[in-house]
Amino acid sequence: MYIWFTLLAGLALLPALLKTFFPYFFHDLIYIYKALGFGIRLNKYKRKTPFYSVVDCFLDAVRKHPQKIFIHFEDQTYSYADVDRESNKVANALRTVAALKEGDTVALFLGNEPCFVWTWLGLAKLGCPAALLNFNIRSKSLLHCFSCCGANVLIAAAELRDAVEEILPALKEKGITVYLLSDECSTDGIKSISQKIAEASDKPLSPSLRSNIHIRSTALYIYTSGTTGLPKAAYVTHERVWAASFIQGVTGVTSEDIFYINLPLYHSAGFLIGLIGSIERGNTIVLRRKFSATQFWDDCRKYNITVMQYIGETMRYLCNTPKKDNDRDHKVKIAIGNGVRADIWKEFLNRFGEIHVRELYAATEGNVGFINYTSKVGVIGRVNILSKIFFPFALIKFDIEKEEPVRNSEGLCIPAGKDEVGLLVGKITRHSPFVGYAGNKQQTEKKRLSNVFVKGDLYFNSGDLLRIDHDNFVYFQDRVGDTFRWKGENVATTEVADILTMVDCIEEANVYGVKVEGHEGRIGMAALKLREGKEFDCVTTCSVLANYLPVYARPRFIRIQNSFEVTGTFKIKKVKLVEEGFDPRLIQDPLYFLDLTQKKYIPLTQELYKSITSHDIKL
Numbered sequence: 001m002y003i004w005f006t007l008l009a010g011l012a013l014l015p016a017l018l019k020t021f022f023p024y025f026f027h028d029l030i031y032i033y034k035a036l037g038f039g040i041r042l043n044k045y046k047r048k049t050p051f052y053s054v055v056d057c058f059l060d061a062v063r064k065h066p067q068k069i070f071i072h073f074e075d076q077t078y079s080y081a082d083v084d085r086e087s088n089k090v091a092n093a094l095r096t097v098a099a100l101k102e103g104d105t106v107a108l109f110l111g112n113e114p115c116f117v118w119t120w121l122g123l124a125k126l127g128c129p130a131a132l133l134n135f136n137i138r139s140k141s142l143l144h145c146f147s148c149c150g151a152n153v154l155i156a157a158a159e160l161r162d163a164v165e166e167i168l169p170a171l172k173e174k175g176i177t178v179y180l181l182s183d184e185c186s187t188d189g190i191k192s193i194s195q196k197i198a199e200a201s202d203k204p205l206s207p208s209l210r211s212n213i214h215i216r217s218t219a220l221y222i223y224t225s226g227t228t229g230l231p232k233a234a235y236v237t238h239e240r241v242w243a244a245s246f247i248q249g250v251t252g253v254t255s256e257d258i259f260y261i262n263l264p265l266y267h268s269a270g271f272l273i274g275l276i277g278s279i280e281r282g283n284t285i286v287l288r289r290k291f292s293a294t295q296f297w298d299d300c301r302k303y304n305i306t307v308m309q310y311i312g313e314t315m316r317y318l319c320n321t322p323k324k325d326n327d328r329d330h331k332v333k334i335a336i337g338n339g340v341r342a343d344i345w346k347e348f349l350n351r352f353g354e355i356h357v358r359e360l361y362a363a364t365e366g367n368v369g370f371i372n373y374t375s376k377v378g379v380i381g382r383v384n385i386l387s388k389i390f391f392p393f394a395l396i397k398f399d400i401e402k403e404e405p406v407r408n409s410e411g412l413c414i415p416a417g418k419d420e421v422g423l424l425v426g427k428i429t430r431h432s433p434f435v436g437y438a439g440n441k442q443q444t445e446k447k448r449l450s451n452v453f454v455k456g457d458l459y460f461n462s463g464d465l466l467r468i469d470h471d472n473f474v475y476f477q478d479r480v481g482d483t484f485r486w487k488g489e490n491v492a493t494t495e496v497a498d499i500l501t502m503v504d505c506i507e508e509a510n511v512y513g514v515k516v517e518g519h520e521g522r523i524g525m526a527a528l529k530l531r532e533g534k535e536f537d538c539v540t541t542c543s544v545l546a547n548y549l550p551v552y553a554r555p556r557f558i559r560i561q562n563s564f565e566v567t568g569t570f571k572i573k574k575v576k577l578v579e580e581g582f583d584p585r586l587i588q589d590p591l592y593f594l595d596l597t598q599k600k601y602i603p604l605t606q607e608l609y610k611s612i613t614s615h616d617i618k619l
């Protein structure tokens, strides 16, 4: 009797004991349970022939709740059935006028609007992969991005006509078909297509049109600013699309939720986690052209939004708005995103109430990811048994000065210790593949790291420095040298440097990001070596950059140097420059600041420096 009593008491006490000694045991367990569930589902989809795709999932949702609102946009609403019909029209029109067939890649150059959704969906119904072009890019970058995905068709929004015209001669030369989503277009070489779509049949498309697509086929090309050069088109397979779509489910989003998308649809966060995740859940989306801190909570109240997405910057912008009495008057309960810093995170919760912040870490093309499923502020995720089995990864010691992993006498990498910052690498396996970038073997190779722990092994080099503490929480530390993040966008330093050296007076450019107090990420700065006998051309430099780069990628600070310090392997040294920042009191070299209204670089005075650091000047 007594023994039973002890046993029962012991069992009853078990949860409490676990909670004391393994405080995250239940969090781990629930997460593992959910994640396994999705893993099993994905396996089921894979085995079906033809496999069960996101399009099939959407069509099931249409059958189940045709009248349910799928998209709120400005003052319009579109039901699941509406979006289905619109996408049928797009698909039928494109089949006729462009003779599109499965496997043909089509590039989309559109802003965040409902038409983005049904144009993509129409393409998916035809089995055509879509390349999601960033609508901020222009000229050389735009042409490069378009070309590397191998598309023969470009579909652009009416308001982006000028940007298309700029690269039109090159497109014509390659025989590319260009469609503009407008009723008319008089430019030779651009066809308007809205009329054709409006007149097209809304009859469903036969699944046989996409019957050769399998789960490892490319579904999308999503562009990432990698460590070097121009943006790269990452192959996103159907399998990857599914995996990313499960993030909503894993973080507790249900079909009843109203999901707010204000991040660009050309990135994985907005498109895969937001849009595709919502199709997987069958919930309602509120789509916005562009994030607005002042409109944010009004939108949440107007549409009864329950789930929001964020990047570090948006959290900060929200915290920077003037306090209001109705700050907590909203229904938002989950926030999914990445890049928020611990201090902002706390401020956000204090001000806007109990919102479950689900911070995650993942790269579009990467093969490792983490997700915050406990209640610890500031961490991006947790190491558990599941991640170790399915996504074997490691943090390895990294030499920041040389920008390469530290290797021992046998040429192998060295694991970073607990609480030590290391480079995140993910083992490339069948379950965690790294497919690479379209039309860019060299960049694909650069992201592969071999001889990590044994001769001949192969890992994906994330380019991110992370730290794991004694309780297995994962913290994001920094990116490795060649990229920095500003306004939520990755900037590749070599791409910026290449463009700077197009300017006559500039011989060499060393681009990096520097911290500005009170801002997420790093702002662009360039150290320049001028050509013999040349002066810095404040106006031309500004106009060349404006021609080739989006605002967030243009260096706001310039530092003129006579010579650059180089490493043993002739890489230009950056670490010291990054640390020195842009304080004119500490730096003897001439400094300039990019004044966007005057459209030129102006000398960076002490006074100007103060206005920038005190936020009187908006960056």
Ligand SMILES: *[C@@H]1O[C@H](CO)[C@@H](O)[C@H](O)[C@H]1NC(C)=O
Pocket (backbone or CB within 6 Å): 302, 303, 304
């Ligand atoms: C939001 O919820 C309120 C109260 O439940 C309801 O009256 C209103 O119609 C909802 N708004 C929308 C846009 O669904």
Ligand SMILES: *[C@@H]1O[C@H](CO)[C@@H](O)[C@H](O)[C@H]1NC(C)=O
Pocket (backbone or CB within 6 Å): 345, 355, 356, 357, 358, 359, 371, 372, 373, 374, 375, 376, 377, 378, 379, 380, 381
């Ligand atoms: C995770 O979510 C909890 C619950 O909202 C939140 O309070 C915490 O700050 C987040 N921490 C992690 C582990 O990302």
